[in-house]
Structures are given as structure tokens and as C-alpha cells.
Amino acid sequence: MIVNVENPILEVHDLTVTYSRKPVLWGVDMTLPKGSLVGVIGPNGAGKSTLIKAIMGLVPLSSGWVELFGGSLKEFRGKVSYVPQKESVDWDFPASVRDVVVMGRYAKVGLFKRPRKADYEAADYAIEQVKMKDYAHRQISQLSGGQQQRVFLARALAQNADLYFMDEPFAGVDAATEKAIIGILKQMSAQGKTVVVVHHDLQTVTKYFDWVVQLNTRLVASGPVDQVFTQELLQETYGGKLTILSDVGQLLKKQDFPTRDVT
Numbered sequence: 001m002i003v004n005v006e007n008p009i010l011e012v013h014d015l016t017v018t019y020s021r022k023p024v025l026w027g028v029d030m031t032l033p034k035g036s037l038v039g040v041i042g043p044n045g046a047g048k049s050t051l052i053k054a055i056m057g058l059v060p061l062s063s064g065w066v067e068l069f070g071g072s073l074k075e076f077r078g079k080v081s082y083v084p085q086k087e088s089v090d091w092d093f094p095a096s097v098r099d100v101v102v103m104g105r106y107a108k109v110g111l112f113k114r115p116r117k118a119d120y121e122a123a124d125y126a127i128e129q130v131k132m133k134d135y136a137h138r139q140i141s142q143l144s145g146g147q148q149q150r151v152f153l154a155r156a157l158a159q160n161a162d163l164y165f166m167d168e169p170f171a172g173v174d175a176a177t178e179k180a181i182i183g184i185l186k187q188m189s190a191q192g193k194t195v196v197v198v199h200h201d202l203q204t205v206t207k208y209f210d211w212v213v214q215l216n217t218r219l220v221a222s223g224p225v226d227q228v229f230t231q232e233l234l235q236e237t238y239g240g241k242l243t244i245l246s247d248v249g250q251l252l253k254k255q256d257f258p259t260r261d262v263t
């Protein structure tokens, strides 16, 4: 079930990506509404990360096209932020938290210019938002995994984009950090920013997101959480792999859709 929107912030048309001739994404067609908080779900290897990378122009497309803000990524690069999986970064690199967060401003500063006072102010504000002020001058190698994840988010916040793609921002964080991060993402979405998150925990989908994309090489569903996060579509997305499907069924019965409170 694919729900389409008028004037989408993102439009993906007939997107196919192949690695070594094997399609990992096949004919994906979807649109996302502005200001939505989107969860991208699907089993391991479903192509979730690849979808985000393809949208960001980081992997070649075998077919199809992507439009952001009604134009090309090149045109609107400064309005888009991509937060890859935390493991994709060398955290032993000698840099402080503040250095890394101010790097988020480079799309605005330009690579070969020095950041200005306003850039440091934006970075410091972002560090405060993720509650890492006390660690601003600490080397990133000396942070815990959850603290690194917060720094990663601060870097994206400092960029002040309108459309965010985040690959598993909750991976390896404790409950308090997850709550802090989802709180910030909801705030961003309330301010009209669109946030697309690759997510694994089906138990929290209805609580966190207002739009869900269900992927398994093909696009199974894209739409408001109350319309597409159904047992039938989950079954189609996960097949026999989802052992907790019956639990999710229970969860669906119990919950009112959609709830945007973080408890």
C-alpha cells in the first residue's frame, strides 16, 4: 500500500540499485510529506541503508530518479543532512566534540574557510540541545557509544537542514539517550523539518513515527503509521523472519494511533 502526497518534500521514482548485478532495491516509488517523522523499517539486508545512500547520491542508480524539494540534490544540498551509521566514522580521529559539531556547518561555511563566531554559536547550541555541554572539549575517542551518537546528532542539528536522513540513530544507545534523541527529532518535525530514520525496533514504531516506509528489496508500504503499520503489511515485509509478529499484533490491538508522546 503506497500513499502518495501532493507537493512532496521527497519523491523517489522507479528506483533500482544493484550491487554486483544483484538488485538490492527494486522499482521503489514513493513520496514523503513535509514535516513528517518517518520510520524506515524492514528485515536485515532489505535495502534500508541503500535507499538512503541512493537518495543522497552515494551509490549509483541502475534506474529511476530522486527529487528533493522539487529539484535535484545538487540544487538543494545545503538543505539536506545525512547522518550515517555511527560505525562508518573513525572515532579515534583526534578531534574534540566541538570540532566535530562545527564540521556540521561546513556546508554553510565552505570547506576551505574558517568557521566564524556564528558557526561556533550554532555548534554550541546544538551541543547543549543534546546535553553534551560538559563534554564539549573532550576528544571524541574518549566518549561512550551513546555519547558519540549524541555528538553525531548535534553535528546534524548544527547544519540546520530542512530534510534529515538518519541511519539507525538509536543503535547502541541506552533508554535515556534514546528518549532524548526521539524528543529532539519530534521537536524538529514540529518545526516543519522532515526526518527520515532507519529503525529496527517495531515496538516503538507507532510511538515515534507518523509515517512508515516498509521495505524488503521492493517497497511494501509507505504511508501514515495508522494506515500501513498493520499485521498484514508487516507480514509481507518480514515474511517468516519476524518471530515477534504475534507480539506486534498484540501491540497493534492495544494502541491508539498515532501517538506522539514519549513516555
Ligand SMILES: Nc1ncnc2c1ncn2[C@@H]1O[C@H](COP(=O)(O)OP(=O)(O)OP(=O)(O)O)[C@@H](O)[C@H]1O
Residues within 6 Å of the ligand: 019, 020, 024, 042, 043, 044, 045, 046, 047, 048, 049, 050, 051
Ligand atoms: N557495498 C556493497 N556491495 C555489495 N553489496 C552490498 C553493499 N552494501 C550493501 N550490500 C548488500 O545490499 C543489501 C542491502 O543492504 P543494506 O545495508 O541497504 O540493508 P539494510 O536494510 O540497511 O540492512 P540492515 O538492517 O542489516 O542494516 C544486502 O544484501 C547487503 O549485503
